[in-house]
Amino acid sequence: MKKNQARLRVRYAETDQMGVVYYANYLVWMEVGRVEYCKAFDFDYRNMEIEDGVMLAVAEARCRYSFPARFDDEVVVETWVSEATTRMVTFAYEMKLAADGRKLAAGETRHVFCGRDLKPCRMPEKYREKFGLKPAAAKPAPAE
Amino acid sequence: MKKNQARLRVRYAETDQMGVVYYANYLVWMEVGRVEYCKAFDFDYRNMEIEDGVMLAVAEARCRYSFPARFDDEVVVETWVSEATTRMVTFAYEMKLAADGRKLAAGETRHVFCGRDLKPCRMPEKYREKFGLKPAAAKPAPAE
Amino acid sequence: MKKNQARLRVRYAETDQMGVVYYANYLVWMEVGRVEYCKAFDFDYRNMEIEDGVMLAVAEARCRYSFPARFDDEVVVETWVSEATTRMVTFAYEMKLAADGRKLAAGETRHVFCGRDLKPCRMPEKYREKFGLKPAAAKPAPAE
Amino acid sequence: MKKNQARLRVRYAETDQMGVVYYANYLVWMEVGRVEYCKAFDFDYRNMEIEDGVMLAVAEARCRYSFPARFDDEVVVETWVSEATTRMVTFAYEMKLAADGRKLAAGETRHVFCGRDLKPCRMPEKYREKFGLKPAAAKPAPAE
Numbered sequence: 271m272k273k274n275q276a277r278l279r280v281r282y283a284e285t286d287q288m289g290v291v292y293y294a295n296y297l298v299w300m301e302v303g304r305v306e307y308c309k310a311f312d313f314d315y316r317n318m319e320i321e322d323g324v325m326l327a328v329a330e331a332r333c334r335y336s337f338p339a340r341f342d343d344e345v346v347v348e349t350w351v352s353e354a355t356t357r358m359v360t361f362a363y364e365m366k367l368a369a370d371g372r373k374l375a376a377g378e379t380r381h382v383f384c385g386r387d388l389k390p391c392r393m394p395e396k397y398r399e400k401f402g403l404k405p406a407a408a409k410p411a412p413a414e
Numbered sequence: 415m416k417k418n419q420a421r422l423r424v425r426y427a428e429t430d431q432m433g434v435v436y437y438a439n440y441l442v443w444m445e446v447g448r449v450e451y452c453k454a455f456d457f458d459y460r461n462m463e464i465e466d467g468v469m470l471a472v473a474e475a476r477c478r479y480s481f482p483a484r485f486d487d488e489v490v491v492e493t494w495v496s497e498a499t500t501r502m503v504t505f506a507y508e509m510k511l512a513a514d515g516r517k518l519a520a521g522e523t524r525h526v527f528c529g530r531d532l533k534p535c536r537m538p539e540k541y542r543e544k545f546g547l548k549p550a551a552a553k554p555a556p557a558e
Numbered sequence: 559m560k561k562n563q564a565r566l567r568v569r570y571a572e573t574d575q576m577g578v579v580y581y582a583n584y585l586v587w588m589e590v591g592r593v594e595y596c597k598a599f600d601f602d603y604r605n606m607e608i609e610d611g612v613m614l615a616v617a618e619a620r621c622r623y624s625f626p627a628r629f630d631d632e633v634v635v636e637t638w639v640s641e642a643t644t645r646m647v648t649f650a651y652e653m654k655l656a657a658d659g660r661k662l663a664a665g666e667t668r669h670v671f672c673g674r675d676l677k678p679c680r681m682p683e684k685y686r687e688k689f690g691l692k693p694a695a696a697k698p699a700p701a702e
Numbered sequence: 703m704k705k706n707q708a709r710l711r712v713r714y715a716e717t718d719q720m721g722v723v724y725y726a727n728y729l730v731w732m733e734v735g736r737v738e739y740c741k742a743f744d745f746d747y748r749n750m751e752i753e754d755g756v757m758l759a760v761a762e763a764r765c766r767y768s769f770p771a772r773f774d775d776e777v778v779v780e781t782w783v784s785e786a787t788t789r790m791v792t793f794a795y796e797m798k799l800a801a802d803g804r805k806l807a808a809g810e811t812r813h814v815f816c817g818r819d820l821k822p823c824r825m826p827e828k829y830r831e832k833f834g835l836k837p838a839a840a841k842p843a844p845a846e
Contacts (some may be wrong), residue, residue, distance in 0.1 A: 282737065283580050283730045285461075287573035287629055288426075290532070293472040293523075294441035294571060298715045301438075305714065305774065312809065316774045317430075328437040332476040338532060341575055342748045388434070388482060426593065427586045427724050431717035431773055438715060442571045449570065449630065460630045485719055486593065486604045575751075580818070581760040581811075582729035589726075607719075616725040621765040626820060667725075674723070676770060 273350040276306035277368060280343045290338035296375050297331055300363045303347035304379070307361065313400045322394045326359065326381040333377035337367075344368035354401035356392045358382045417494040420450035421512060424487045425427045434482035440519050441475055444507045447491035448523070456545045458467065466533065470525035477521035481511075499547035500536045502526045517547035564594035564628060568631045584663050585619055586649045586681045591635035592667070595649070601628040602689045610682045614647065614669040621665035625655075632656035639643035646670045651690040705782040708738035712775045722770035728807050729763055732795045736811070738795065740761030745832045748826060754826045758791065758813035765809035769799075776800035786833040788824045790814045 278299060286292040308315045318324050339345055346366045353360040359381050365374040385391045398405055422443060452459045462468050485488055490510045497504040503525050509518040529535045538547040542549055561609050574580040576648050596603045632699060634654045641648040653662040673679045682695055686693055710731060718724040740747045750756050771777055778798045785792040791813050797806040817823045830836065 278736075279734075281730060282574055282733050283582060285575040286570055287575065287577045288469055288471070288532075289575045292571050293475055294438045294445075295417035297441065298713060301714050302711075313460070325432055327432070327482070328479050330476075330478045332474075334474045347458055388432075391427055423590075425586060426589050426718055427726060429719040430714055431719065432720045433719045442569060445570050448565075457804050479611075576820075577756055581763055582726045582733075585721070585726035585729065602792070613720055613721070615770070616767055618764075618766045619725055620762075622762045623760055676720075 271349055271350050272311060273339075274303070274307040274310040275277070275406075276303045278302055278345050278347065278348045280339050280341050281347060282341050283358065285341050288338075294337065296333050296335070296365065296377065297379075299345065299347050299365060300333075300349075300361070300377060300379055303349035303363050304361050306347075307349040307351075308384070311400055313318065313397055317328055318394065318397065323386045323390060324394055325384055325386070325388075327384045327388060328379055329358065329382050330380040331377065332379075333375055335375045336373045337375075339367070339374050351379065351401060354403060356383075356398065356403060357390065359393075359401060416428050416455060417444055417492055418447070418451040418454040420447045420491045420493065422486050422489050422491065424483050424489060426485050429485050434484055435451075435518075437477070437479065440477050440479070440509065440521065441523075443489065443491050443509060444475070444493075444505070444521060444523055447493035447507050447509075448505050450491075451493040451495075454546055457541055462538065462541065468529045468538055469528055469530070469532075470533060471521055471528045471532060473502065473526050474524040475521065476523075477519055479519045480517045481519075483511070483518050489518065495545060496522065497524075498547060500527075500542065500547060501534065503537075503545060516532075559632075559638050560599060561636055562591070562595040562598040564591045564635045564637065566633050567588055567637065568627050568629050568633060570629055574627050576626075578628055581621070581623065584621050584623070584653065584665065585667075587633065587635050587653060588619070588621075588637075588649070588665060588667055591637035591651050591653075592649050595637040595639075599688055601685055606682065608683065611673055611674045612679060612682055613674070613676075615672045615676060616667055617670050618645065618668040619665065619666075621663055622660045623663045625651075627655070627662050632687075633662065639689060640666065642691060644671075644686065644691060645678065647681075647689060703782050705744060705780055706735070706739040706742040708779045708781065709734045710734055710777050710779065712771050712773050712777060717773050720770075722772055725765070725767065728765050728767070728797065728809065729811075729833065731779050731797060732763070732765075732781075732793070732809060732811055735781035735795050735797075736793050738779075739781040739783075742831055745829055750826065750829065755818045756819070756823060756826055757816055757820075759816045759820060760811055761814050762812040763809065764811075765807055767807045768805045769807075771797075771799070771806050778804065783833060784810065786835060787830055788815075788830065788835060789822065790827075791833060815831065 284295040348364045352362040364376045428439045492508045496506040508520045572583045636652045640650040650666045652664045716727040740782040780796045796808045
């Protein structure tokens with residue numbers, strides 16, 4: 271299973287009055303991890319949106335918080351694909367302090383491929399191998 | 415089970431280039447629902463932080479996305495407590511379009527009571543009845 | 559000069575570790591004020607984007623901070639148009655605590671009309687009167 | 703005049719439905735530039751908050767937008783101190799595309815030193831030289 275590590279620095283904007291990072295921001299960090307994962311394995315998400323008109327709409331997101339990140343901490347977001355089909359992809363994440371590896375949070379996001387109209391569609395052929403999927407059969411399924 | 419409905423209007427800031435609300439913002443809306451729930455049932459979260467030095471740290475958050483909210487939509491956040499102990503509270507949420515009741519998303523957040531040092535603690539006595547919990551016994555448990 | 563008052567409640571997400579609202583969020587509140595101003599005076603910004611393909615791109619924003627807003631404060635955002643031409647509109651804002659009228663911040667945002675390609679354009683004819691502008695002359699200027 | 707360059711990658715979360723970066727996020731990037739500037743010149747902001755109990759409260763922020771940043775763009779935030787006294791510091795910023803140096807935006811933020819009570823105070827002695835200020839005279843001014 272291929273994993274990728276993205277690094278980011280906690281912004282003051284991301285803290286709240288509890289003195290730690292506000293919980294919704296971990297989902298933003300997951301996005302950072304996801305985007306860098308896709309790049310690292312040569313899946314250009316920006317181009318898929320522009321050239322293919324295909325987007326990944328989030329169907330579910332989940333985060334378990336272990337230890338609070340604080341302003342100016344360097345955070346490592348480890349990202350991998352835990353499941354993929356032609357219809358959806360699930361990314362998994364583990365967020366750790368860069369300084370000592372302390373686990374901050376872990377989570378998953380499940381995404382469905384969709385067109386510009388936000389209706390579900392299949393993953394464009396050319397991206398399938400990136401996700402360990404076989405190319406579509408020569409004869410398309412009749413139901414499509 | 416007591417429920418509360420909070421209403422909010424989708425901000426332009428909350429949309430992303432897909433033309434819909436960015437997924438992390440639903441967790442911010444859950445916070446809006448949670449704060450208004452607490453107020454509606456006379457549990458003043460702001461005061462608990464200031465007077466009792468007790469905060470609710472998020473231990474887990476989860477959201478399932480059904481239909482995308484868009485700029486200027488009016489959204490209803492229905493909130494209720496799905497579980498409560500002296501150590502933790504789980505809030506559940508359903509987010510719907512105010513216009514036609516269409517379900518946008520549903521989720522849960524699980525919180526643990528903690529002190530200013532962010533170490534777990536028990537829910538202050540005076541708030542227990544609000545969450546349907548019995549007051550603590552006269553003689554405190556020795557292990558505390 | 560027509561003014562409009564929008565009201566909002568400070569979200570926990572909007573605070574930072576200084577215990578007050580993070581400074582960039584006042585610009586989000588200006589957006590809330592601006593959107594409600596436009597609605598109040600029957601200028602439907604959402605429709606202008608969808609029907610006319612015309613957007614207001616921000617050219618400049620400025621905020622002077624007087625007193626810090628805190629979590630759960632109710633804030634009044636007073637908004638008015640301080641200048642308008644067929645090319646641009648300047649909105650001005652004053653943000654106050656609803657409880658006692660204490661001034662929190664004041665600012666301005668200057669916007670230019672632009673098409674979906676983000677190139678500058680003129681305000682659609684039908685909206686001009688809303689901004690106190692005369693309708694265009696019958697014969698359009700040759701340079702357009 | 704010392705300048706520092708911070709680099710960041712535009713997040714999907716930072717875009718809005720116009721397909722470009724939402725205007726308030728440039729103020730977050732200014733914060734990123736400011737924090738890295740302070741580090742580069744050995745002024746540890748995090749420590750000043752923790753050890754000295756002194757914070758920099760924003761008094762004014764201003765941004766002029768030239769060209770829209772988009773998702774995944776790499777942005778350079780050039781930061782310098784344009785003015786400093788024992789009471790306040792003004793930072794200036796220029797934001798450019800890393801790819802071709804195209805200017806995105808420019809701005810300033812003016813900050814006042816304040817204590818944990820958010821009341822104005824003087825810059826702690828030990829930081830003065832960092833900002834090109836002379837150390838305080840041996841005899842403190844009587845009015846203080």
